[in-house]
Amino acid sequence: MTTHHSSAKASEADGLKTLSPALQAELKALEADFTVDGPKLKHISQRFEEELREGLEKNGCNIPMNVTWTLGFPTGDETGEFLAMDLGGTNLRVCWIELKGRDGETVVTQEKYPLAPQIKTGDADALWSLLAESLEHFIDANHLRREDGEALPLGFTFSYPATQEYVDHGVLQTWTKGFDIKGVEGEDAAAQLTEAMKKRNLPVRLVALINDTTGAMIASAYNDPETIIGAIFGTGCNAAYMEHVKAIPKLKTDLPGDTPMAINCEYGAFDNAHRVLPRTKFDERIDRDSPRPGEQSFEKMSAGLYLGELYRLIMCELHDKSLVFKGQNITALRKPYILDTAFLSALEDDTFRTVRTWFEAKLNLCLNEEEFHLSRRLSEMIALRGARLCICGVAAICRMKGIQSGHVAADGSVANKHPQFKARWAQAMGEILDWPSDRKEDPIVITSAEDGSGVGAAVIAAMTLKRVEEGNMAGIRQPR
Structure with a gap:
């Protein structure tokens, strides 16, 4: 298994070496923009924890931390x-x-x-x-x-x-x-x-x-007592977890302080002030053209609805610079949201022949080998950043609550259908929470959420x- 993966990586690297110098320069700049390293992840997650706490203290915050009146598991x-x-x-x-x-x-x-x-x-x-x-x-x-x-x-x-x-x-x-x-x-x-x-x-x-999200957590806990958090990584992104009533200052109630209350974070709006998220010009464009500009900043950088759109915007720009699809009509590619997460997964995992057929059928474009190698790298880069950003909210909850182990019940198309998501998620989780690199198994793992x-x-x-x-x-x- 490992051999196959590393040989695939090697042939991919060889494919990228065949890109024209102009495309190599563009790709290098894009990679720099889309890379979120370990220290940056920690910084984002620390800010995330601050916004989660703000939402527990008062109403009207970026992350509303909605109380659900679902008491306990x-x-x-x-x-x-x-x-x-x-x-x-x-x-x-x-x-x-x-x-x-x-x-x-x-x-x-x-x-x-x-x-x-x-x-x-x-x-x-x-x-x-x-x-x-x-x-x-x-x-x-x-x-x-x-x-x-x-x-x-x-x-x-x-x-x-x-x-x-x-x-x-x-x-x-x-x-x-x-x-x-x-x-x-x-x-x-x-x-x-x-x-x-x-x-x-x-x-x-x-x-x-x-x-x-609360439902995913409760349904999963019904069958799996090790469930600690319910999360959605799909069209949108969100998480729910159990908080003690005494840690929710905005809640006025006679319930005992140690009563557990499910909190639906609604954290797609994390960092609407753009203090820590590494937005690219493509993220800014997605936000500007969305029905509600300035809202749901985090979601627009990490959720499934937007991953294919990022790839589409990049390829349109490269075409306008006469670097890809030269001489071809890209009318179909100009249509917003025509590409979904499944398309991105296929780019990363399928053969040149399969992907070329997809491009002809869906976009009426003839894909050459250079464009295929470029597309594969772009899809990997976009999905990797999405997975790494996705984890920041869950890691922030774990740090805030001192959670050391358990199951994160995840639902949504990205969590369940993107073949690399779980491995990338675990890698980023380990970087934020300082798990030992020689660990035999991950203390916190993603499971598939129940209905x-x-x-x-x-x-x-x-x-x-x-x-x-x-x-x-x-x-x-x-x-x-």
Whole structure:
């Protein structure tokens, strides 16, 4: 395995030597811009820790550190049947989930409903009507109405920054993921959904509103007690972890200080002031052309949505300097966001023949060997920087909490589909946390997150109902 990898590296280095002097000079400058060394990583992570602490102390900070009212990790004994609904970036997913405890097998029945583009830029009524209608369709198709008319408990995954005063409440702070629906920002999404369900007379009670990152952590901990953090490395980037109530100065509560509370960091907006992140002109361009310039700075440098876009912008610039795709029409390549993380992974891992076919099919471009070697190096350089930056937030949480070992349950396309991501992530983690170079194994490892938006929502709903049963109503609204 090692031999194959090193020989591939050697042939890659030989390929780069064949680049024209002009391209070699461009590549050298780009490599300098995109390299984030160990000391720089530590510096970023230290600043990250400062911003995490600021978010725990007061509201209105870069990183909001949203309290979730999910109190503690699951025991693994949670059981029952629950509806779960996840409002994602492209689909609405509705599930019926049967929890049978850590030793049993969780059963998930689900249906996806596409979100039409006009919904994402429409108004609140259209959004919540669609959700209630889809929920009704799912309940009827799966014969879930109870004979006694008892309400079905629902865990609603709303993966947008929300302020929660209760576990079944969430005021949307700002839309992300390209959504811009009027009449929801500054409003309680849980109340708006409840109202839409009432209009259709649905036998459903919203028990908990959760974020997918918190859900990933809780669903993973349900099956794996070594889970310490839930993280998303996909279209966006985020993490959730457990914090003691006494370490959250902004939270006014009568709960004992050692009560664990899940915190949804929402740290895509880290360093919006651009104090430490090593932004290139391409990062600045992505920010400038985005729907919300000046927001989500960290996310725009490290998340999957933007990695292919960085490569595209670099190649367009090199074409404009007459260094690549000479004499070819690059109209398709000029289209923003035409390339995703899967394309970048293929560039790094596939053969010249396969990649050339991809370029012809997707971009109508004829790729020569020089452009292939250049593209492979660029994709590696962009993905490597993304992975190394991604780790800064998780490392900052570990340092702040004194976490020495455990599992980081990671979800998202970059974590699970980019073949080199986990190795690069671990390498950077070791550099920041000073792990010994001769270690036999990593003390903190990435695991694949369980289904946070489905199973996680159901487990949190089960935990919440258990608290109601025990008379612990902290962070739970009285039934309306």
